[in-house]
Structures are given as structure tokens and as C-alpha cells.
Amino acid sequence: xxxxxxxxxxQGGGAHGAFTWGVLDRLLEDERLxxxxxSGASAGAMNGAALKAGMAAGGRNGAKENLDWFWGQVxxxxxxxVVAWMDAVAPxxxxxxxxxxxxxxAALMDMTSRLMSPYDQGPFYSNPLKPIVDKFKFEAVCGDTxxxxxxxxTNVRTGKVKIFxxxxxxxxxxxxxxxxxxxxxxVEIDGEAYWDGGYTGNPALFPLYAESLxxxxxxxxxxxxxxxxxxxxxxxxxxxxxEISFNSSLLRELRAxxxxxxxxxxxxxxxxxxxxxxxxxxSDDLLMNDLNVATKSSPNPVVLARLKSAGRAAADAFLEQHxxxxxxxxxxxxxxxxxx
Numbered sequence: 001x002x003x004x005x006x007x008x009x010x011q012g013g014g015a016h017g018a019f020t021w022g023v024l025d026r027l028l029e030d031e032r033l034x035x036x037x038x039s040g041a042s043a044g045a046m047n048g049a050a051l052k053a054g055m056a057a058g059g060r061n062g063a064k065e066n067l068d069w070f071w072g073q074v075x076x077x078x079x080x081x082v083v084a085w086m087d088a089v090a091p092x093x094x095x096x097x098x099x100x101x102x103x104x105x106a107a108l109m110d111m112t113s114r115l116m117s118p119y120d121q122g123p124f125y126s127n128p129l130k131p132i133v134d135k136f137k138f139e140a141v142c143g144d145t146x147x148x149x150x151x152x153x154t155n156v157r158t159g160k161v162k163i164f165x166x167x168x169x170x171x172x173x174x175x176x177x178x179x180x181x182x183x184x185x186x187v188e189i190d191g192e193a194y195w196d197g198g199y200t201g202n203p204a205l206f207p208l209y210a211e212s213l214x215x216x217x218x219x220x221x222x223x224x225x226x227x228x229x230x231x232x233x234x235x236x237x238x239x240x241x242x243e244i245s246f247n248s249s250l251l252r253e254l255r256a257x258x259x260x261x262x263x264x265x266x267x268x269x270x271x272x273x274x275x276x277x278x279x280x281x282x283s284d285d286l287l288m289n290d291l292n293v294a295t296k297s298s299p300n301p302v303v304l305a306r307l308k309s310a311g312r313a314a315a316d317a318f319l320e321q322h323x324x325x326x327x328x329x330x331x332x333x334x335x336x337x338x339x340x
Contacts, residue, residue: 004326005036005214008147009205012042012178012198012246013222014296016288018304020047020220021071022311023282028060030319037148037213039163039204041197044220045151045177046070046133049141049169052149056140063146073132075299076308090302094290097303101235101294118185127184133171142167150207152197153177156186161200161249163207183297198246205253209275216326220311221283223247228289239293254279258334280331282318284310 008027010020024047027033040048047067054066072078077086090096118125141149151164153176164173176187176194186193197203208217223243231237257277263269264276287310295303322331 001032003032003034004216004323005034006216006218006326007037007039007208007213008035008048009203009208009217009219009250010038010040010044010047011202011220011222011250012040012044012196014043015074015299015304016222016291016296016307017043017047018071018074018076018299018307019222019284019287019311019314020044021067021076022308022313023220023315024051024067024311025064025308026312026315026319028064031060032323035147037150037208037210039150039152039201039207040177041152041201041203042178043222044203045174045197048147048149048151049136049174052146053137053140055146056143057137070132071304071308073135074304075301076304077301086302087305093287093303093306096300097291097295100298100300100303101292103294118181118183125185127175127179127187129175129178129184130171133174136171136174138170142169148213150204151177152201152204153179153187153194154197154199154201156181156193156195159200161197161204162192162194163201163204165207199249201249201253202246203250205250205257205277209277211275214327215276216278216280218280218282219250221247221250221281222288224283224285224288225251226285235293242293254332254334255338258338261334278327278330279334280318280322280326282311282314284314 020043027035038048038051040046047070050066050070051063054063056062058065068078091099149165149169151169151173153162153164153173154160155162172187172189176189177197179187179195181195186195202223205217223246225247227240231240257279260269260274261276264271264274287307291303325331
């Protein structure tokens with residue numbers, strides 16, 4: 001059996017990272033794939049760490065089980081029978097997302113984040129991610145078994161991306177990668193303050209350009225690149241601002257890749273001078289267009305289950321259509337992407 005090595009680039013997007021959970025769950029079932037490296041930000045970093053630690057303990061099945069454990073900590077339901085029942089009695093996704101967005105809880109959270117700083121909580125402040133992240137087995141997350149892992153965060157003072165890898169991937173590094181400044185206090189590491197990695201690299205692709213790594217970069221995109229409707233209410237406007245800002249760093253890197261490809265193609269740059277990476281994207285913009293900032297920030301078991309299922313389906317469709325393209329060609333037309 002021919003095995004193809006790939007790199008994964010995992011976006012952040014709060015609870016919408018359950019879509020990536022589903023993608024990874026499906027990819028891990030395909031023994032024709034070998035995951036060489038993972039670059040992740042925020043929820044993408046959490047998914048990457050859970051996969052790597054689980055793989056070190058129990059191979060592919062261990063990785064699947066550890067991802068299930070992590071999302072169970074977040075709020076997902078593991079029992080398929082319960083999931084099926086909840087899905088059957090719950091409203092369709094757009095209605096459920098709208099109800100969550102218009103709920104008193106969402107309104108209170110939105111108002112609090114706009115009027116209060118996380119620092120206003122004083123000695124009562126605690127990072128809600130810490131009890132979950134502290135349970136990660138960091139000897140496995142930082143170990144040599146499984147894919148290389150790169151975790152992105154944003155240096156608050158310099159505005160630059162910081163990549164944590166190897167022994168530098170600690171509980172603090174993962175919390176820094178997922179630190180939304182309106183909700184959490186900046187995470188201090190070695191005298192520097194960090195915010196969510198999505199602001200400067202969502203996710204960072206450049207760590208995956210190393211010559212020792214394969215050419216294929218599979219981006220799991222959970223922030224929709226395109227929305228047909230122009231947002232008009234305050235929540236929708238804020239949500240689209242968030243999506244655009246969290247996609248901007250990815251689009252910059254993809255534009256740079258496209259530029260290098262053009263130079264290599266027309267002979268302006270000698271082959272081998274720079275790596276000719278192959279880009280692939282797995283996404284479901286139709287589903288993500290039905291969701292909003294409330295479904296991103298408030299994990300709902302039904303939404304998490306639907307996101308996981310959609311991720312599995314998207315990965316399955318990609319493998320069905322494009323497995324033979326891996327190692328051979330891009331499956332994303334970067335020219336069309338940036339000419340539009």
C-alpha cells in the first residue's frame with residue numbers, strides 16, 4: 001500500500017473547531033495517509049495537541065480517542081445514541097444558531113465583553129481553559145512520537161507571530177494560542193505576553209515549508225472565506241469582522257505561495273531555490289454561514305455533533321475526489337482565489 005505524507009494546517013475558531021475534530025477523525029482512519037506535521041492556532045492547536053498525545057499513547061485509535069476526550073471536556077456528547085436523539089429533536093442549524101445568538105446568555109456575554117476587561121475581575125480571574133489543558137500529557141505532546149507540532153500565538157507587545165514547538169509547548173503555550181483578549185487575560189511566558197495565534201497566523205504555514213517535510217499542506221478552514229449576504233445587524237457585522245481578520249494571515253501566506261509558484265513556473269526562480277508546496281483546503285462554508293459568534297463561543301452539544309459530522313463528511317469527500325492528487329498537484333486554484 002502506498003502511503004502519502006501530508007502536513008495539516010488547523011485553523012482556530014472556538015467551538016467551530018469541532019469541524020476539524022471530524023476531519024481529523026476521518027483522516028486518521030485512512031492508513032494511506034501519514035501526518036508528518038501539524039501547525040495550529042487556538043482550537044487548531046488544541047486539536048493538534050490532542051491528536052499528537054493520543055497517537056503517542058495508542059496510534060491512530062489513540063489519537064481518535066484523545067480527540068473524543070478533549071471535545072467531551074469542551075461539551076460534546078460521546079454516546080452516538082444520545083447524539084442521534086438530540087439531533088432529531090433539535091431545530092435545524094440556522095434556527096438553533098439564531099436562537100443561541102438571541103438568547104439572554106449570549107446578550108449578557110456580548111455586553112460584558114464590550115464593557116469589561118478580563119483584568120477587571122482582579123483576584124477572581126481564572127482562565128476557564130486551564131483545567132482542561134492541564135490534563136494534556138505534555139511528555140507526549142512534546143515528544144518525538146507522531147507528527148511534528150507547531151503552536152502559534154501572537155506577541156502582544158511586538159504584534160509578531162510566535163511559534164512554540166518541542167518542549168516549548170506547555171499548558172501556557174496552548175492557552176496563549178487560544179487567548180481571545182476580550183475574554184481572557186494575556187498569557188505570560190518568559191516575560192512576554194501572548195494573545196490568540198489567529199491574529200497573526202491562522203494557522204501559520206511557514207513552519208511547514210521545511211525540506212524534511214512533505215510538499216502537501218492540507219488546510220482545515222473553519223472561518224468562511226465567503227459570505228453571500230452583507231451583514232447589517234451589530235452581531236453579524238462583528239462576526240464577519242472576526243472572520244475576515246482571522247482569515248487575513250492565512251490569505252497572506254497563500255498569496256505568497258502563489259507568488260513563488262508563478263516565479264518557479266515562468267523560470268524567474270530556479271527550481272529548488274524555494275519549496276513548491278501543494279495546497280489543499282477542506283472546508284464547509286455552507287454550514288459555517290449558518291453559524292455565528294454565539295455558536296463559536298458557547299459550545300452546544302448539538303452544534304458540536306453536527307460540526308463533527310460535517311467535518312467527517314468533508315474529509316471523506318476530499319479523499320474520494322482528491323487522494324490521487326496528493327503529492328502531485330494543488331487541489332486549490334490559487335490564481336482564481338486571488339483574481340476574484
